[in-house]
Amino acid sequence: MAVNQGECPGCGAPIQFGIGSSIAKVCEFCGSTVVRRDHGLQDLGKVARIANTPSLIAVGDEGTLGGRPFKVMGRVQLDHGQGPWDEYYVAFDYGQAWGWLAYAQGHWYVTQPYPGIAIPPYHMLRLESDVVLGQASYRVTEIKTGTVVSAEGELPGVLRPQSQRYYADLYAPQNGFATLDYGENTGSYEVFVGYIFDEPQMLVTQLGPRSINKIKTDMIRCPNCGGDVPKLSGDRALRLGCPYCGTVSDIATQQIVAQQEAAMKMPDIPIGSHGTFEGVPYICIAYLRRGADFDGDYFSWEEYLIWSQGIGYRWLVKDPESGWSWAMPVNLADLDLASMPSEVRWGGRSFRVRNRNSARVDYVLGEVYWKCEVGETTQTMDFVDGKDVLSREESSGEVKWSYSTPVAWPVIAQAFALPVDGPGGQLAAATSGSGSSSGSSTAWVLIVLVVVLIFCAIGALDSDEDDGSSAGGTYRGGGGIIFVGGK
Numbered sequence: 294m295a296v297n298q299g300e301c302p303g304c305g306a307p308i309q310f311g312i313g314s315s316i317a318k319v320c321e322f323c324g325s326t327v328v329r330r331d332h333g334l335q336d337l338g339k340v341a342r343i344a345n346t347p348s349l350i351a352v353g354d355e356g357t358l359g360g361r362p363f364k365v366m367g368r369v370q371l372d373h374g375q376g377p378w379d380e381y382y383v384a385f386d387y388g389q390a391w392g393w394l395a396y397a398q399g400h401w402y403v404t405q406p407y408p409g410i411a412i413p414p415y416h417m418l419r420l421e422s423d424v425v426l427g428q429a430s431y432r433v434t435e436i437k438t439g440t441v442v443s444a445e446g447e448l449p450g451v452l453r454p455q456s457q458r459y460y461a462d463l464y465a466p467q468n469g470f471a472t473l474d475y476g477e478n479t480g481s482y483e484v485f486v487g488y489i490f491d492e493p494q495m496l497v498t499q500l501g502p503r504s505i506n507k508i509k510t511d512m513i514r515c516p517n518c519g520g521d522v523p524k525l526s527g528d529r530a531l532r533l534g535c536p537y538c539g540t541v542s543d544i545a546t547q548q549i550v551a552q553q554e555a556a557m558k559m560p561d562i563p564i565g566s567h568g569t570f571e572g573v574p575y576i577c578i579a580y581l582r583r584g585a586d587f588d589g590d591y592f593s594w595e596e597y598l599i600w601s602q603g604i605g606y607r608w609l610v611k612d613p614e615s616g617w618s619w620a621m622p623v624n625l626a627d628l629d630l631a632s633m634p635s636e637v638r639w640g641g642r643s644f645r646v647r648n649r650n651s652a653r654v655d656y657v658l659g660e661v662y663w664k665c666e667v668g669e670t671t672q673t674m675d676f677v678d679g680k681d682v683l684s685r686e687e688s689s690g691e692v693k694w695s696y697s698t699p700v701a702w703p704v705i706a707q708a709f710a711l712p713v714d715g716p717g718g719q720l721a722a723a724t725s726g727s728g729s730s731s732g733s734s735t736a737w738v739l740i741v742l743v744v745v746l747i748f749c750a751i752g753a754l755d756s757d758e759d760d761g762s763s764a765g766g767t768y769r770g771g772g773g774i775i776f777v778g779g780k
């Protein structure tokens with residue numbers, strides 16, 4: 294029986310383990326990773342300081358998920374080389390069970406260990422291949438590696454600092470989710486099974502200390518110009534395209550990722566605009582311009598990222614030829630891919646392949662939920678049924694599907710209280726792209742000024758309605774019970 298407490302081999306401070314499933318703990322005083330053995334505590338070496346990732350939950354927080362009590366015991370910080378992300382080790386049912394909790398790309402993921410099940414070796418996995426785990430079939434959406442960069446609190450395993458972790462994420466119908474954790478890919482593995490959930494299912498009491506500096510937490514500071522940009526989606530964004538200077542930066546590390554012009558053009562839907570679609574309130578949080586080569590001609594389009602706390606992210610896409618469309622993510626486990634690559638069936642409908650391409654991000658303004666890079670490319674395939682499109686996007690070991698359907702500009706204009714005869718209704722204007730950017734410098738100054746004023750106005754509104762920890766007004770008071778998901 295491994296010891297339950299002792300002195301840190303690194304500094305002598307007392308170390309105590311809270312739950313039986315914890316194998317290691319990061320000493321809060323000296324940062325040593327301390328592993329408990331039968332004969333005592335062993336020092337595995339110091340971890341790096343934890344990066345100030347935007348975090349919605351913290352070690353020490355307690356809450357309920359679908360009514361089930363949990364406590365956040367520890368956190369592991371990993372990195373693909375593009376900036377860190379967090380996985381939270383949680384105790385369920387007052388220590389009777391444990392699992393992992395993570396937030397990524399607008400969704401929450403919870404998993405628990407599923408021991409005694411055989412899985413294919415890492416090198417046999419392919420994107421969109423199916424893996425049977427117990428009664429259910431799961432489909433691979435991501436195959437990646439990540440480096441353990443830091444950790445805090447207790448951990449359910451021995452995670453060596455700077456070790457490379459191999460893993461795959463899979464989806465199943467009805468929000469099923471699984472992670473195949475191959476550890477350091479030396480033959481052993483662990484399987485974790487769970488589900489994806491929306492924020493309103495979770496209730497959190499903020500008890501743990503926040504790693505983010507409490508001062509001005511309703512702002513994201515641009516590391517290039519020092520400008521404070523109001524947070525529009527709380528602590529959920531990973532990258533910022535600064536509206537003042539155009540610099541793209543990583544929010545956690547404050548590293549500059551790319552330099553671009555401050556404002557290519559005024560977005561048709563200004564960043565920070567609030568709108569309501571089918572009764573759901575959204576806020577426009579980012580504007581992207583993307584493009585692709587079609588038969589030798591470069592074709593570009595615009596994408597607006599809109600976010601709602603209850604349901605996550607949606608897109609409004611402005612195509613210079615076909616107009617506006619509304620796009621939403623699709624669970625790839627719900628697709629019938631038997632006739633790929635010529636046809637995909639979904640929801641009783643058949644979508645025929647239209648084109649394959651390589652799409653590039655040319656410009657980004659506002660806050661985005663992934664490690665966005667200007668110039669990043671994804672391999673795209675579009676499948677059509679009438680005017681509706683199923684799109685497949687693949688990049689660096691990850692595949693995502695989305696569905697888009699046309700929406701008329703007047704509908705968008707009405708939702709966001711924008712003029713119906715405004716620039717959003719003019720499709721021709723979007724085709725000219727950078728070729729038309731011959732406007733005078735006075736015009737640019739005015740555009741930037743307008744953007745600045747909009748952001749200032751949003752900032753003023755937000756500071757009135759919450760305690761400064763989230764622009765979404767999500768968190769009310771420190772320490773009290775809060776709905777992470779609002780109502």
Ligand SMILES: [Zn+2]
Nearest residue numbers: 301304320323
């Ligand atoms: Zn210590």
Ligand SMILES: [Zn+2]
Nearest residue numbers: 515518535538
């Ligand atoms: Zn800036």
